[in-house]
Amino acid sequence: MQAAQNSATDIVLFGAKGDLTIRKLIPSLFNLYYRKRIHPDCRIFAISRTLLSSKEYRHLIFKNANIASLKEPAGREAWKRFTDRIHYIPFDASASDGYKALVEGMNESPAPQRRLFYLATDSSLYANICMALQVNGLINKHSYIVLEKPIGRDIQSAKAINEVVAQYFDESHTFRIDHYLGKETVQNLFVLRFANPLFEFQWNYQFIDHIQITIAETIGVEERADFYENVGAMRDMLQNHLLQLLCIIAMEPPINDKADSIRDEKLKVLRALRPIKPELFARQVIRGQYTESLNGRPRSVSYTQEKGVSPDSTVETFVAVKARIDNWRWAGVPFYLRTGKKLAQRCCEIVVQFKPIPHSMFESFNAATQPNKLIIRLQPEESIRLKICSKETGTGMNIKSTELNLSPNHTSDRVLPDGYERLLDDALNGKTTLFMRRDELEAAWQWVDPIVHYCTENHHVPEPYNAGSWGPPSSTLLLARDGRLWHEMS
Ligand code: BG6
Numbered sequence: 207m208q209a210a211q212n213s214a215t216d217i218v219l220f221g222a223k224g225d226l227t228i229r230k231l232i233p234s235l236f237n238l239y240y241r242k243r244i245h246p247d248c249r250i251f252a253i254s255r256t257l258l259s260s261k262e263y264r265h266l267i268f269k270n271a272n273i274a275s276l277k278e279p280a281g282r283e284a285w286k287r288f289t290d291r292i293h294y295i296p297f298d299a300s301a302s303d304g305y306k307a308l309v310e311g312m313n314e315s316p317a318p319q320r321r322l323f324y325l326a327t328d329s330s331l332y333a334n335i336c337m338a339l340q341v342n343g344l345i346n347k348h349s350y351i352v353l354e355k356p357i358g359r360d361i362q363s364a365k366a367i368n369e370v371v372a373q374y375f376d377e378s379h380t381f382r383i384d385h386y387l388g389k390e391t392v393q394n395l396f397v398l399r400f401a402n403p404l405f406e407f408q409w410n411y412q413f414i415d416h417i418q419i420t421i422a423e424t425i426g427v428e429e430r431a432d433f434y435e436n437v438g439a440m441r442d443m444l445q446n447h448l449l450q451l452l453c454i455i456a457m458e459p460p461i462n463d464k465a466d467s468i469r470d471e472k473l474k475v476l477r478a479l480r481p482i483k484p485e486l487f488a489r490q491v492i493r494g495q496y497t498e499s500l501n502g503r504p505r506s507v508s509y510t511q512e513k514g515v516s517p518d519s520t521v522e523t524f525v526a527v528k529a530r531i532d533n534w535r536w537a538g539v540p541f542y543l544r545t546g547k548k549l550a551q552r553c554c555e556i557v558v559q560f561k562p563i564p565h566s567m568f569e570s571f572n573a574a575t576q577p578n579k580l581i582i583r584l585q586p587e588e589s590i591r592l593k594i595c596s597k598e599t600g601t602g603m604n605i606k607s608t609e610l611n612l613s614p615n616h617t618s619d620r621v622l623p624d625g626y627e628r629l630l631d632d633a634l635n636g637k638t639t640l641f642m643r644r645d646e647l648e649a650a651w652q653w654v655d656p657i658v659h660y661c662t663e664n665h666h667v668p669e670p671y672n673a674g675s676w677g678p679p680s681s682t683l684l685l686a687r688d689g690r691l692w693h694e695m696s
Pocket residue numbers: 385423442554
């Protein structure tokens with residue numbers, strides 16, 4: 207086990223009863239505690255409006271904790287010690303009077319100097335929370351803040367939030383979290399691209415035909431209709447997860463591993479994204495909304511029949527976009543990005559489709575060659591595979607497409623840390639590399655905002671797609687028009 211690295215910290219979780227805190231943050235904090243990555247004197251203050259005692263809250267999180275180590279006696283003992291350090295304080299974070307209870311709670315016993323405020327609420331509350339923390343004397347020079355995505359609804363609101371947060375927290379103490387950056391394969395991507403000259407030489411418009419980035423989910427909106435009705439797939443996934451993956455695939459090699467060196471390069475990609483003009487919207491952006499599943503197995507309702515969703519909602523649960531990066535490396539290479547709920551499979555994949563060979567010497571054998579393809583899978587199981595052509599054993603010259611497995615440790619059964627676990631660990635240790643900088647966030651909004659506005663202004667209606675499919679037919683057309691296919695169809 208690794209020794210604790212960070213000093214004792216008070217962790218204050220706003221949005222403590224939310225799905226994210228219960229399903230992701232608490233288990234991640236516990237795993238870090240169990241692995242001794244969190245100082246034993248840390249305390250956790252869980253804030254939410256619901257009237258509960260700390261005991262009731264501990265019971266609630268235990269009921270929902272799906273943690274492997276809790277099956278072992280050592281895990282259960284550690285859970286007891288960990289949850290003894292959790293104090294639930296019910297108050298409304300948008301009203302300033304509730305903060306006194308937090309101050310009292312934190313002052314009850316000698317407190318660590320270091321503070322990490324985690325804001326997992328609607329981002330419209332972020333400015334108020336920061337101001338209330340300041341007024342109540344809770345921010346000191348050892349205070350850090352984590353902001354959950356989506357931060358803002360558009361460029362203006364994102365800028366306004368950034369402005370207020372910056373009054374109280376230095377940029378080096380501000381962690382704009384995107385949990386996709388904490389996934390193991392994303393770390394591998396840096397190594398694959400920047401530790402292997404083999405790929406770097408091919409990594410440009412001369413050799414790459416196009417790139418696809420897919421985040422497909424089989425789940426629907428679940429219990430999060432309130433949240434989802436306000437965001438939709440564009441704000442929930444495109445503005446952050448998809449664009450962050452695009453940045454890592456497309457960025458130039460950073461000069462070193464310092465947070466700003468990496469973030470500078472990501473920012474350049476975001477700034478080079480070609481704006482999608484209104485007249486090209488129909489050819490470059492597809493919005494969809496799920497309807498019932500075709501064969502009814504498993505039985506699934508349409509989005510507008512979900513609990514909490516307006517029956518005439520035009521919120522998109524699917525989006526596919528053809529993006530262009532206007533720089534020397536990527537001139538003419540389309541990036542097809544898509545994400546959706548209730549799709550055929552749960553998978554997050556980046557597919558780098560190389561160009562065909564310029565001339566085939568195998569024509570006379572009537573043997574077709576397939577262009578190389580690099581398939582980087584982030585989930586469910588993480589892998590990196592390269593499709594190459596090889597000769598079929600035997601007489602004659604038959605060429606077949608085979609896959610080389612380039613996955614590091616693909617035979618190992620080790621349990622990889624969840625994205626949140628890695629990022630919380632980084633935040634507790636003050637490392638900002640895997641978090642979005644202020645200008646990055648704003649540049650991402652700058653590109654997404656006109657797309658969202660176009661839909662609102664034109665009362666754009668999303669195209670229906672059957673739950674369990676790969677999205678609306680227009681999504682296939684998006685690539686077919688360019689003579690291409692999505693990976694699962696090719
Ligand atoms: C979250 C979105 O950021 O990511 C959710 O708000 C989505 O709507 C989730 O389901 C997907 O994350 P993962 O790690 O399960 O792919």
